[in-house]
Amino acid sequence: MTAFAPVPSYYAASANPTPSRPHLSESIETQVCVIGAGYTGLSTALFLAEAGFKVVILEAATVGWGASGRNGGQMVNSYSRDLDVVARQTSADAARLLGQMAFEGGRIIRQRVKHYGIQCDLQDGAVFAALNPRQMKELEHQKKLWESHGYDQLELLDKQALQQQVNTERYIGGSMDHGSGHIHPLNLALGEAAAFESLGGVIYEHSAVVDIQQGQPAVVKTAQGVVKAEWVVVAGNAYLGKLLPQLASKSMPCGTQVLATEPLGEELARSLIPRNACIEDCNYLLDYYRLSADHRLIYGGGVVYGARDPVDIERLIRPKMLKTFPQLQNVKVDYTWTGNFLLTLSRLPQMGRIGSNVFYSQGCSGHGVTFTHVAGQSLALAIQGQTQQLDAFASLPHYPFPGGRLFQVPFSALGAWYYDLRDKLGI
The missing domain is CATH 3.50.50.60 (FAD/NAD(P)-binding domain)
Incomplete structure (x- = not known):
């Protein structure tokens, strides 16, 4: 075995x-x-x-x-x-x-x-968070697109409404999907x-x-x-x-990394995400996070092409978490892990x-x-x-990655770098 x-x-x-x-x-x-x-x-x-x-x-x-x-x-x-x-x-x-x-x-x-x-x-509720006007326009387009397929659970949020869902200055707006949610x-x-x-x-x-x-x-x-x-x-x-x-x-395993903080207590946890929705941003290499039932923040992001396990996951993910919630500077991380998905x-x-x-x-x-x-x-x-x-x-239709198995990782990483740069520039 x-x-x-x-x-x-x-x-x-x-x-x-x-x-x-x-x-x-x-x-x-x-x-x-x-x-x-x-x-x-x-x-x-x-x-x-x-x-x-x-x-x-x-x-x-x-x-x-x-x-x-x-x-x-x-x-x-x-x-x-x-x-x-x-x-x-x-x-x-x-x-x-x-x-x-x-x-x-x-x-x-x-x-x-x-x-x-x-x-x-x-738990019910999922938020898509926009970091720039281009992403906000994409969320407006998504709402119309999903409605054309009979789905009417999306609600657009301006900056003020979004901050009632997630207490951070990072985003300019977003949308709430009332038909989504999160689970253990x-x-x-x-x-x-x-x-x-x-x-x-x-x-x-x-x-x-x-x-x-x-x-x-x-x-x-x-x-x-x-x-x-x-x-x-x-x-x-x-x-x-x-x-x-x-x-x-025609596929490639990729790794994504996640951390879970120590229990924050209900007051601090709800000050971050008041209505207990899960959140993901609209970047190509996106961040995603939510609260656990015992009031931890579970925060994930990044992609490792080829599914290698990073040596120090906290070093990769903690800066992302603090960029969203700087008030967690002194909070301890209890768990870090990686998991593979297929791209x-x-x-x-x-x-x-x-x-x-x-x-x-x-x-x-x-x-x-x-x-x-x-x-x-x-x-x-x-x-x-x-x-x-x-x-x-x-x-x-599905196609093999260009360059075969040998080059699928570097080609994919190059493509991700391009889209990540677009997100950072807001274009």
């Missing part, structure tokens, strides 16, 4: 109790084998279990060990590129369907939390795993997949076991490695099938909390023979 080190995150330290799960050490048969116990795999498996399917999940580490248990906890609608960009990439019918699904992820999460009683500190991400994953198991689903942890043999049935192998399945769902995302080389060339060249998600019975979804490009739940619904429907949603996502 492969050993995976514990993640030294605030989320891991404050996780709800979860059972110890076995590793796969035998040959079994099932209807659906899902690879990966992050949001994509859990969401797909839970939809299928609710529909009466026999489903097994194989997880290389533990439930929520990857990005699903390490992210900023922000439930943000749409995709990493907005709906006007999506519309230029596909047919009108597909764009219309993708537009409808752009706002489904948060609804699915709320339904799961309510139905299964998942304790994950769900690892506890959401653990709750979805428990819901899946309550319906008879089985999760094997520490069971990394080493080979997939296509066929009827497909054969999925781990170091010590075998699963024969009618369908396979590949949901490894940034931690898939080289299991499916045809997917690896595509288009920054749009990749979903489709390989052969007749191997399905995949990957490349959330930073919008994973909500998109993965949409993906789970789409993949589950496709296995049941309803392929409209899957086909709409599969219609989006």
Whole structure:
């Protein structure tokens, strides 16, 4: 078995109790084998279990060990590129369907939390904060764009109204998405795993997949076991490695860094973010932050292309936090961690099938909390023979990074430098 080190995150330290799960050490048969116990795999498996399917999940580490248990906890609608960009990439019918699904992820999460009683500190409200007039115009455009798809939960905020949401001088205005919010991400994953198991689903942890043999049935192998399945769902995302080389060339793992302060106390915490929304700015390399249930500030930002772990995360993120909230100069940082997400060249998600019975979804490009739940619904429907949603996502074109694997990191870093410079200059 492969050993995976514990993640030294605030989320891991404050996780709800979860059972110890076995590793796969035998040959079994099932209807659906899902690879990966992050949001994509859990969401797909839970939809299928609710529909009466026999489903097994194989997880290389533990439930929520990857990005699903390490992210900023922000439930943000749409995709990493907005709906006007999506519309230029596909047919009108597909764009219309993708537009409808752009706002489904948060609804699915709320339904799961309510139905299964998942304790994950769900809070409503997300703020997009503009640092310059160009970004404010983009938020005005976004409001009209989302309204054209039937979504009416955005509210534009001038500087004064924004400061009622986040007490900083950094921003000139912004918008509030009343249909978004934030959660304790690892506890959401653990709750979805428990819901899946309550319906008879089985999760094997520490069971990394080493080979997939296509066929009827497909054969999925781990170091010590075998699963024969009618369908396979590949949901490894940034931690898939080289299991499916045809997917690896069109995506790149990237790291993002997060810190959690010591508990600030309710008075200081609410003086920073009075109405407990989560916030992200509008930069290409954006900052994102929110309060935890025990009144810590969780602050993240930056991208490390190629997913290397920085030596000193606090040194990278603390200056960003203090630029937003200089009043936290003397506050102690209790936790720092990094997590990988999967970037595509288009920054749009990749979903489709390989052969007749191997399905995949990957490349959330930073919008994973909500998109993965949409993906789970789409993949589950496709296995049941309803392929409209899957086909709409599969219609989006995807390209390999220029220069191949050798140059994808420097080319991406150069592109990010260009957009970061634009943001700093406000052009």
